[in-house]
Amino acid sequence: MNDIQDKIERFQNMAAADPSNDMAHFSLGSAFLEAKRFAEAATSFEACVKLNPEMTRAMELGGSALLQIGNKVEAKKLLIQGYEQAAAKGEMRVKDGIAEVMKSAGIELPIVEQALTSESGTPLEEPPLPGETGKWIFENVDEAQWDTWIGQGTKVINELRLDFSKLEDQKVYGEYMAEFLGIPSEIVARDAKETE
Secondary structure (H helix, E strand, O other): OOHHHHHHHHHHHHHHHOOOOHHHHHHHHHHHHHOOOHHHHHHHHHHHHHHOOOOHHHHHHHHHHHHHOOOHHHHHHHHHHHHHHHHHHOOHHHHHHHHHHHHHOOOOOOHHHHHHOOOOOOEOOOOOOOHHHHHHHHHHOEHHHHHHHHHHHHHHHHHHOOOOOOHHHHHHHHHHHHHHHOOOHHHHHHHHHHHO
8 A cells, every 4th residue: 555545544534533633634645635536635635625614725725625526616615715704814925825736726816915926925934843854844834823723733643642752643643734724745755765
């Protein structure tokens, strides 16, 4: 079995064990998206948003998955919702990502927000983590998105009862963070090799 299928099965089990775990649905959607199983990805992201109507990153990825299966009507609704919420919460990098998806699909940005598309969020003051992962986060994630992840990450730690003295638990946490923030897998893999 390959890595992506292992990931899908792990997150399917987590979502089945606790259907109210929004991060399990988010991670399952991300794994399906990586496997190009777009219909299943869309379903998982929609489940995530239903559980957590504030998770704009799930709206971005869910809208992208819906576009891949040709459901532009539902994609438009989800992307507009995510765009407006991200703008209101100051998650400018997420908002800009959603704007990019909408533009490439020929979906008009909400008029009230169009003037804000060139703004960017408050940058982080320094890399929050060591290595290439920390550098990538510093260059690509704004303060509001990082704060959102900290809230979600705390939920991951508590719901999964992660113990950071265990290397495997650190890895699980890192996978959730990479999926949530969109950190390229090659960067995560390089950092993981350096810590082994």
